[in-house]
Amino acid sequence: DAGVTQSPTHLIKTRGQQVTLRCSPKSGHDTVSWYQQALGQGPQFIFQYYEEEERQRGNFPDRFSGHQFPNYSSELNVNALLLGDSALYLCASSLEGTETSTDTQYFGPGTRLTVL
Amino acid sequence: TQLLEQSPQFLSIQEGENLTVYCNSSSVFSSLQWYRQEPGEGPVLLVTVVTGGEVKKLKRLTFQFGDARKDSSLHITAAQPGDTGLYLCAGAVSGGSNYKLTFGKGTLLTVNP
Numbered sequence A: 001d002a003g004v005t006q007s008p009t010h011l012i013k014t015r016g017q018q019v020t021l022r023c024s025p026k027s028g029h030d031t032v033s034w035y036q037q038a039l040g041q042g043p044q045f046i047f048q049y050y051e052e053e054e055r056q057r058g059n060f061p062d063r064f065s066g067h068q069f070p071n072y073s074s075e076l077n078v079n080a081l082l083l084g085d086s087a088l089y090l091c092a093s094s095l096e097g098t099e100t101s102t103d104t105q106y107f108g109p110g111t112r113l114t115v116l
Numbered sequence B: 001t002q003l004l005e006q007s008p009q010f011l012s013i014q015e016g017e018n019l020t021v022y023c024n025s026s027s028v029f030s031s032l033q034w035y036r037q038e039p040g041e042g043p044v045l046l047v048t049v050v051t052g053g054e055v056k057k058l059k060r061l062t063f064q065f066g067d068a069r070k071d072s073s074l075h076i077t078a079a080q081p082g083d084t085g086l087y088l089c090a091g092a093v094s095g096g097s098n099y100k101l102t103f104g105k106g107t108l109l110t111v112n113p
Helices: none
Strands: A005-007 A010-013 A019-024 A031-037 A044-050 A053-057 A064-068 A074-078 A087-094 A111-115 B005-007 B010-014 B019-024 B031-037 B044-049 B055-058 B061-065 B071-076 B085-092 B101-103 B107-112
Touching: A005 A087, A010 A019, A019 A087, A019 A111, A031 A074, A031 B101, A044 A064, A044 B101, A074 A087, B005 B085, B010 B019, B019 B107, B031 B071, B044 B055, B044 B061, B071 B085
Parallel strands: A010 A111, B010 B107
Antiparallel strands: A005 A019, A019 A074, A031 A044, A031 A087, A044 A053, A064 A074, A087 A111, B005 B019, B019 B071, B031 B044, B031 B085, B055 B061, B061 B071, B085 B101, B085 B107
C-alpha cells in the first residue's frame, strides 16, 4: 500500500524565483492538503484540494497556488519566492466520504525548500 | 481562530521514566489527532480521538480526549530512546466548509539512554 509521496525531497532557490512541488496521495485517497512547517513550528495549513478544486485556503498570499489532477495527485506552486518561504512543505492526503475521514490526514515526507 | 497550546514545549527525560504531554484549546474540536515527527520527515499519525472522554492505548502510549473535546493528553509509560521526537497534536472541526487541521507547536521529547 503506497503511502503519500512528495518530490523533490530538497530544493534550493533564490529570491524571486518560482517553484513547483509535487505530491501523490496515499492509494485510495482523493483529497490533498498542503501545509508549511517553519523550523520549530507546527505545520500551517495552506490549502486543500478535492475534486480538482481548491475548497479551503489558509492565510497565505496569492503567490501560493495549487492544482489537483484527475488522478488525485497535486502540485503546489510558489511565485516570487521570499527568504521567509524557506520551510518544510508537507502534503497530506485523506479520503472524503466517511464521518471522520477528512479529519484523519496522512502526511508525506515533505519537501525542504531553501530560499537564498 | 482556533489555537492549540501544547505543553511542555521541551522535555528531556531518562529511559524508563513516565511522561505526559498536554494539548489545550478554548475551541471545541470534532476530532483530535496525535502525530510523531522525526527531524526532516513528515508527521506520522499515531491516533485519532473523536469522542469526548475517549481513551485509546497504543502499546506504552495512552491518549485521552477531554470530555468537552477541547483538550487532550498523551501519556508515555517507561519511555525508551526510540520515543524521541516531536509530538504534535492537531484538531479538526468537521462540517461546513472547514477541512483543515490546526496544529500545536509541538513537544520535543528527548529520551536519554
